[in-house]
Amino acid sequence: MTDLPLTFYPTPSLREPSKKVTVFNDELKKLAQEMGKAMKANKGIGLAAPQIGKNIQMTVIGTEDGLLVLVNPRIYYKSFRKEISEEGCLSIPEVFGQVKRSLGVTIRAQNVDGKKVTLRGKGLLARVIQHEIDHLRGILFIDRTKDLKGSGKLWDLVKKEKKIK
Ligand SMILES: [Zn+2]
Numbered sequence: 075m076t077d078l079p080l081t082f083y084p085t086p087s088l089r090e091p092s093k094k095v096t097v098f099n100d101e102l103k104k105l106a107q108e109m110g111k112a113m114k115a116n117k118g119i120g121l122a123a124p125q126i127g128k129n130i131q132m133t134v135i136g137t138e139d140g141l142l143v144l145v146n147p148r149i150y151y152k153s154f155r156k157e158i159s160e161e162g163c164l165s166i167p168e169v170f171g172q173v174k175r176s177l178g179v180t181i182r183a184q185n186v187d188g189k190k191v192t193l194r195g196k197g198l199l200a201r202v203i204q205h206e207i208d209h210l211r212g213i214l215f216i217d218r219t220k221d222l223k224g225s226g227k228l229w230d231l232v233k234k235e236k237k238i239k
Pocket of ligand 1: 162163164165205209
């Protein structure tokens with residue numbers, strides 16, 4: 075099995091809202107595992123299904139305790155306290171930006187078996203969760219900041235879209 079190929083900006087699927095997952099079967103589990111592998115192979119800490127060209131509400135996140143799979147995640151609570159920190163994205167390599175995010179979040183989601191879960195995250199985990207949930211709505215980190223920098227072909231595209239001089 076070869077690694078799943080990633081989709082890169084400006085692929086339209088990255089801009090489309092993803093559909094809710096309603097069927098929890100072996101195929102979904104296999105996809106979650108493969109997304110985890112692709113995430114690690116590309117040295118990422120999170121990967122959302124639209125980044126492999128599938129517009130379904132599933133994301134994987136690398137944590138100390140292993141791979142966290144979130145299906146149909148919703149932000150339930152966001153802390154008022156925010157933090158600005160640098161972000162990048164596997165779909166927009168070589169582009170980075172300072173993004174303001176809530177320091178803590180509580181989310182409700184389902185696991186890969188369809189079981190409902192509530193999860194709290196802070197710091198980097200909260201940031202990754204917010205970044206990945208954005209992906210499921212077709213939002214990219216470059217939409218959340220004007221403070222961007224980068225290099226390469228995609229950077230030229232981002233600069234053009236965002237009218238950055
Ligand atoms: Zn991303």
